[in-house]
Amino acid sequence: MIEEDVMTLPLSGELDVGTQAATSARIARALDTAPRFLVLDLRDVDFLGSAGLSVLIETQRAAAARNISVCLVATRRATMLPLELTGLTTMFPVFASPEEAARSARAQREQAGVVPGIGADMRQ
Template sequence: MREETGVPEPAATLASVRVDEPADGVVVLHVSGELDTSSADELARPLKSTLTEGLRAVVVDLLQVRFLGSAGLEALVTGSKRAQELGVPLLLVASGRAVLRPIQATGLTAVFTIVETVDEALVKV
């Protein structure tokens, strides 16, 4: 709380994305935090701007995601569709229940290529 006014501080961003290019034509989006209705755009925007023709692959690292809601799933599905249109492989890195359970519960394991580590993803591309 702000001491002088007693008004709560604005909510911090629930999710953040750091973009990395570990190899030519390969982009890794390192996502952390919570992907819900109020924060899914933190992933959707960089995913959309990153997916361009000529890329070898896009890897979405979800290892630091604590919550994956329906809006976060929607951002991933939209990204996957765009990647397919461009012929760019999209791989998800996930090993925690907070991410894997919503993907499994919605039947999206058939849509995504999921690996356990970024290194494993980079070997596949």
């Protein structure tokens, strides 16, 4: 789902070695659409293994190379605990809902003076 320049990608089930390739491919397709902000919604993820954590790290690297900001939506222990234990909560902003993440993205955009579709504000 894309709202303005914020794309929300819901993920579900287990993010582990068995789903790593498919999840990476889905995220790569999302990054190819070049949103300004990518929100990975992990609320329906039941298990976040080391391979899933690696996917998140690689997503951050690929997004940074394209100047795309990535944030996570996570509320469940199944996702929050691995994120906290590995320190990934310092790499990714984490929100309770996609709406909260979108509000934060809009605030960042306004603070930066960016008009969607135009680029940096040229006012002086």
